[in-house]
Amino acid sequence: MRPLPNRVPIIRIVNGTFYRHHPNSAAAHPNPPLFSDLTFELPSASSSPHNWCVVGPSLSGKTTLLQVLRGRLLCDPPTARSFPYLATDAVPTRLKAPSRAVQYVGFDAEQGGLGGDGSVTTSAYLSARYESRRELTDFSLKQYLLGDTELNPLQKLPGEDDGAITTHLLDRVVKDLRLSHLLNLPVTFLSNGQGRRARIARALLQKPEVLLLDEPFMGLDPPTVTGLSPLLQSLAEKASPRLVLSARPQDPLPEWITHLIYLRTDCQIGSMGSKEEVLDGLKKYVTGVQKGGLTEDETLPVDTLTDVGRVLSSSLAPSESPDSSKASSHELTPVNSQAEPLVQMEGCKVRYGDKVVLGNWTVETPEGNKEGLDWTVRRGERWGVFGPNGSGKTTIVSLLCSDHPQTYSLPIKLFGRSRLPEPGSGHRPLTFWDIQARIGHSSPEVHQHMPRSLTMRGVIENAWASTFRAKPSLDAAARDKVDAALRWFAPELRPGGAPADGEEESLAWADEYMFGEISFSAQRVALFIRSMIKSPDVVVLDEAFSGMDDAVRDKCTLFLTEGESKTYDDRHQIVDSGVETVRITGLTDRQALICIAHVKEEVPGCVREWMCLPEANTGAPARFGRLDGPLAEDERRWHEVWGFAAT
Structure with a gap:
């Protein structure tokens, strides 16, 4: 039958x-x-x-x-x-x-x-x-x-509709x-x-x-x-x-x-x-x-396997009245007001025709009402930028990295300078190449545009290039950094994992495998390394750790803050790495970090300042706050950022 x-x-x-x-x-x-x-x-x-x-x-x-x-x-x-x-x-x-x-x-x-x-x-x-x-x-x-x-679509035949x-x-x-x-x-x-x-x-x-x-x-x-x-x-x-x-x-x-x-x-x-x-x-x-x-x-x-089997909860909903004692609708008072501003946005509003995609709000301040986004990032600060999809987070990154054409017409200063000439300032306008040299950037957009034909080494060396396909300009110290990063992340980057015991630790694989041949997770690791290996003034990580499992992500975030000096032991405890010559250090107080993520575990533990953008076109302002510890360690902090309340 x-x-x-x-x-x-x-x-x-x-x-x-x-x-x-x-x-x-x-x-x-x-x-x-x-x-x-x-x-x-x-x-x-x-x-x-x-x-x-x-x-x-x-x-x-x-x-x-x-x-x-x-x-x-x-x-x-x-x-x-x-x-x-x-x-x-x-x-x-x-x-x-x-x-x-x-x-x-x-x-x-x-x-x-x-x-x-x-x-x-x-x-x-x-x-x-x-x-x-x-x-x-x-x-x-x-x-x-x-x-x-x-x-030029072809005409459909009978039965094809x-x-x-x-x-x-x-x-x-x-x-x-x-x-x-x-x-x-x-x-x-x-x-x-x-x-x-x-x-x-x-x-x-x-x-x-x-x-x-x-x-x-x-x-x-x-x-x-x-x-x-x-x-x-x-x-x-x-x-x-x-x-x-x-x-x-x-x-x-x-x-x-x-x-x-x-x-x-x-x-x-x-x-x-x-x-x-x-x-x-x-x-x-x-x-x-x-x-x-x-x-x-x-x-x-x-x-x-520690967290496998957790259930996706639907028991959270946006709170109608976020805790105003923990969040503000205007800029934070800086911890170090003497630190140099690296990013200054004063009333930014981005629109496409009649559609405003960022800054569609008015905020009451002691100086009077202000429209648009006010935001300052200083050296040494570690920012998290949050908000619903479509709230403008990617637009902010495009303004920072000068990919957005409206950067020229908006009240934005990067490294104390404008994109346009300022009469009487004595400073030349900031060029696209100035910005690219001082900002390290990992994002889905960079991932999409990174040439698949570059070798693994070529992707990381691209940090010293002016465009995705330009020839990088590296000195001996930069090459040593690239080698150090490839060795450090060989288990996560090299197809097949790290060399077996007794096998010579060669980096030949980094010149043999193309970016397009490796896994999604390995691609993200390579782009993360590219964003921070040159120690830029500003490191921008836009969903940089999505697609990685816990162990890979934790290794990346530890490397971000400690470089080669720290590692994890078999019990996942942070210990000294024992590296004799540390060629890559973690973030310094001369650098700023801007991280965008939708999962609290993907926010580096060093992030303290935060901004949460509102749902698009609600008229509600961006909210600001300061964390009292790592986001991943306390669900309360995550709820505070999003204005969530348990239902």
Whole structure:
């Protein structure tokens, strides 16, 4: 008796092993077997929910496994992977091919623009994002969502419009993802978080059978996360489409996730099954290692499992009346008023036509009412900048780094100088090259524009270059710093990890591997090093640690403040590193730090001053405050910043 069509698996893998290159080919890099003898089924329908999440630390292959599920990578034997349900009459013709039926939405910089399919042109330089809309390829968000992003579209043949997007479907998706007010904006104007919601919306509008979401909550502000999770839950409950998510071990899991795949660090399955069974097994393993009864598996490090299984809470909501005793609507009194101002914004308001994207508020001060953003950053200060997606955080970074054309017309001074000539000042105007030389910057925009053809060494050396593709100008001391950073972060950067015991510690890999060949986490580590290795006056970290697991992130933040002088021991305690010659030091009191993050654990512990921007166009002012300790160590401080109140 043949199984009913709705009981046939959408994805079936039976004892399949996967390779990036053909196992008999002479690949330039190692080509180990991935997910050996994998057996997995994603049912088209079942009596109980099957909502899967792939969990694993950096370099464990989360994205790789999702690519396997969508039909990518070589399968051995080829017949081990199939898509039986797509061959049934229950699936429309347009979805017979796995490439259409199984949609993938990732948020790394390999997505080819907003669409990830090359449908939206990516600019060649950062400032293009902020220019006036005047190119034919400056498609609006609505055009992007509807797929109207071809300059010369082909006429559709009869039967090809069975997947047409109805007005009702479009209205429902954009409302659910809070995109309605952005439909007429060019997609290049969207913030990082808005762009991620747009990618999910685009995928949903294709009405796929399966939607693979690679770390969907990464980089989203807390209010957006608490709103997106219920939306995904409603899709999961209707199985339209079936969802498969990925997450890092420290990421809270939505309550509606029912099944887990936990990956080892060698791209193999560590555990797979119901959420309860997998979490119970992992907790028993951790307890056994900690009590000495079990030997730790080097491919299943215990320190990555400490927080696994936390539940994504929806019990927080913005407070109607934030604690005014802890926050102010105007600038803070500096701890050291004698410290030199490095950034001065006095009444900044950024607008595109009638739309104000930053500074749309009025603040009462002792000197009278002031419009726009007032903000000063001095040497030695460590700032955190927070706010909902679309509140203007990325715009602030673009003003700081002089990528935004309106920098010239706004009341902004960097390093005490304006971008325009100041009569009688005796100072020449500040040039773009002056700013690039004195600000270190890591952000999703830098990630997107960094050439994939640069070597690992080339990415870090780019800190001494004037543009992404310019030749860097390094002296002997700078080269020593690059070598020191590559050795320090070899386990996180080098594919395959650090050299084995007894193996010569060569840095040849840094000249052999291209930026585009390494994992998303390793790319972020390289860009973080690039931002701070030159000891610039201002270090700007915009979501620099998103996509890293706890251990990698903690190593980066410790390196930011201590350089090579401190490290972590086996118990994750900070100890002296024992490095005889420290070539890279941490932040000094001559430098300022500006950090943007949506997760408190991704805020370096040295951050003390903070600014929280309001939801766009509410008229509420930015709020300022000073922390009494590291954000990650106290949930109260995080609630104070966001004005959250437990409900």
